[in-house]
Structures are given as C-alpha cells and as structure tokens.
Amino acid sequence: MANYAIGDLQGCYKEFQALLAKVDFKPSKDHLYLVGDIVARGPDSLACLDYIYTHQDSITVTLGNHDLHLIANYMLDKPANPKDKLTALLDSAKLPAYIALLQQQPLALWLKQEQVFISHAGLNPAWSIKQALQHAQFAQNCYQGPHAPDYFKHMYDQHPPVWHEQLTEFEQFRYIVNYFTRMRFLTLDEQLELTFKGAITDSNAMIPWFKHPRFNTFKKHIVFGHWAALEGITNHANIHALDTGCVWGGKLSLMELKNKQYFSANSTDFI
Template identity: 55%
Template structure:
C-alpha cells in the first residue's frame, strides 16, 4: 500500500489523472490525501468530483476554502462565483453526492506512523498537533451538524482576536476555519493576516506561519497547499508546500509519503 499527497487540484483534472498514472495509483490498494481546494477556477471541477466520488474509499480530503465555499453556497442557496467555473457542478444531478462527499471530509489529518500532519493552509504555531486535531474535529462537527447552515452563514470574514476558549461556537468555528483554510501570514502577535497573498518575502511586518521558531525544532512533517505564490518552496525540510499553482499554469505536485519522492505533472 502506497500513500500519496497531492496539492490543490482546483478543477485541473488532466494533470491529476496524469499523476495518478505516473505512480500507477490503485484505489483498491493505495491511499490518496488531497490537501484541499479540489475544485474551482480550473476547467474541470466536475471531472475531479466524479473521480473522487467513485474512489472515496481510497481518498481523504482536508477541506480548503473553495471546498467549504461550495458547501456554504449549497446550504445558503447561493449561486457560485462565475470565476469559479462551477456552473455544471451546481446544475448536475449529482450535486447532492458531491456535497455528501465533501461534507464527510475533515479539516486536518494526522498520520502518527509517518509523524505527518496535513491540512489545507497549515497549522497555527500556537497549536500542538493534538490541539489542532481537536479543533478540526470541533469544526467538522459544526459543518456536519443540523445547524450547519448557521455556521456557514457566519463563516466569512475576520474572526475576533480573543483566545479560542473565549469565543462563542460560531466565532470559534470561523477562527478554526480561517486558520486551517485561509492562513498565510501572521503578524507579530501571531494573529492571521488574511489579505496578503504574495510571495513569502512580500510582507515586512508579517511572517509566514511556518517561519515561527516552533517549527525549527519540530520533527513532525507538515503538509499544506493553498499558497501558490510559494511555488512549493518553504526552505524547511519538514514543511511541505504542495500547491505549485497548477491552475495558474504551474505543475501539479504529488508526494509519496513513505519514500518522500516527488512527482510533477507536465
């Protein structure tokens, strides 16, 4: 059994299929971890979702902002942004299957045997792996609950800066979702800055979350996507950026979690 992780698909089905072919991915034997944003902006989100639905026993997705946005749009009965190229997904008779697939997925995965943590945007430096997993499970319970609609309605925008245990459940949900799916830079008080999307050097008073002192001594491997401007480079051995901007013309990147071998689409 091989275990692979792949960066943001963003509806780019062809390079995704190419990567699966390169490693001869076998869904009855292997497992695939997708770091989230499996849909939106790219040409073929529906083909990605159909493949994921057919092979869901062999796939785990740590949800990204675009995946949660689809769930929110369906729950709140809103049309998707035309930029996301999701018209056929929303018009599909299989939309409820796509929603069920995504809603069943977690925000974070930890693989103890490989000492590997996976989420869409990363982990907050103040959170231990076990705290992060508890917070991911809290948020998962929110979007899987009967009150999911109220959580989705309150999901957008900046969360209050108080400690998580001081927040009500809706603000705590927003804070956890922002961290796992939208985080890039932190300010000098470790608060999220959600507006800067540039390269890691573009913000003087801000710092990429993974440059925190904690990660210099942390042996756990952290795998994330979301940040195409990094071009897959963090300059840190244990911090693995897998979003190499396939939807913006870059390659799609796959990592064999056991051998640490990388594969790229053309």
C-alpha cells in the same frame, strides 16, 4: 500499498489523472490524501469530484476554503462566482451526493506511521498537533451537524484576532476554519493576516506561518497546500508545500508519504 498526497486540484482533472498514472496509483490498494481546494477556477471541477466520489474509499480530502465555500453556497442557496467555473458541477444531478461527500471530510489529519500532519493551509504555531486535531474535530462537528447552515452563514464574518473562552461557538468555528483553510502570513504579534496572498517578501509586519520560531525545532512533517505563490518552497525539509499553481499554469504536485518523494505533472492549459 502506498500513500500519496496531492496539492490543490482546483478543477485540473487532466493533470490529476496524469499524475496518478505517473505513480501507477491503484485505488484497490493505495490511498490518496488531497490537501483541499478540489474545485474552482480550473476547467473541470465536476470530473475531479466525480473521480473522488467513485473512489471515495481510497481518497481522503482535508477541506480547503474553496471546498467549504461550495458547501456553504449549496446550503445557503447562493450563486457561485462565475470565475470559479462551476456551472457543469452545479448543474449535475449528482451535486447533492458530491456535497454530502465533501461534508464528510475532515479539516486535518495525523498519519502516525508516516509522522505527517495534513491540512489545507498548515498548522497554527500556537497549537500542538493534538490541539489542532481537537479544534478540527470541533469545526467538523459544526459543518456536519444539523445546524451547519447557521455556521456557514457566519463563516465570513470578521476573524476573531485572539482565541479566548468567551468566543461564541460561531466565532470559534470561524477562528478554527480560517487557520486551517486561509492561513498564509502571521503578524509579528502572532495574529492571522488574511489580506496578503503573494510571495514571501521582506517585511517588518508579518512572517509566513512556517517561519515562526516554533518550527525551527519541529520534527514532524507537515503537508499543506493553499499557497501557490510559494512554488513549493518553504526551506524546511519537513514542511511540504504541495500547491504549485497548476490552475495558474504551474504544475500539480504529489508526494509519496513514506519516503517523501515528489512527482509532478505540468499544467496543460497554458502549454
């Protein structure tokens, strides 16, 4: 039995299957953790979701921003961005079942045996792992509950810069979701910077979240995706960036969670 984590699929089904074959993934005994962004921008989001649906007992997804966006558009009956290449998925008769499956998935996971925390964008330096899981559970209750459409309606409102007890439940949901699915940089006063998406550059105004001093002595492992521009490099031995830009011509990356061994499959779309 083995546990694996894979970075952002974003519809890259061929590379997904090549990577599973490379490690001889067996759904009957192995478990796969996908760090989110299953869909959008790549050539075959439908096939990716269908595989997950077929093998759902052996796969767990920590939802990414594209996954939540798909659920929100479905619930609010909004059109998809043509750039997301979701026509085949949205036309599928199984779309309601795929949406229901995604809606069951968490925002964050803690794997005690491997000492690994998993989420799409990483770990807010202000949160302990216990606090992060509590926040994730709150947000999960929101997007799984009877008022989920109301929360999705407010998901893209202005980000609350500071957490305080007077935040409404909609604001709390948005604050939590943004840290788990959209975080890359923090300002020097430790607020979320949501506009810059590029590679790490010298800046007097912001730092990557994992360069916060808290992580200099952090002993647990963090597995995340979301940030293809990193090309898998964090310069922290225990902070693992698995989005290596397959959909942009890079590669799809997998980590075996017990021994922290890496495997990859090159993008086929740009060869």
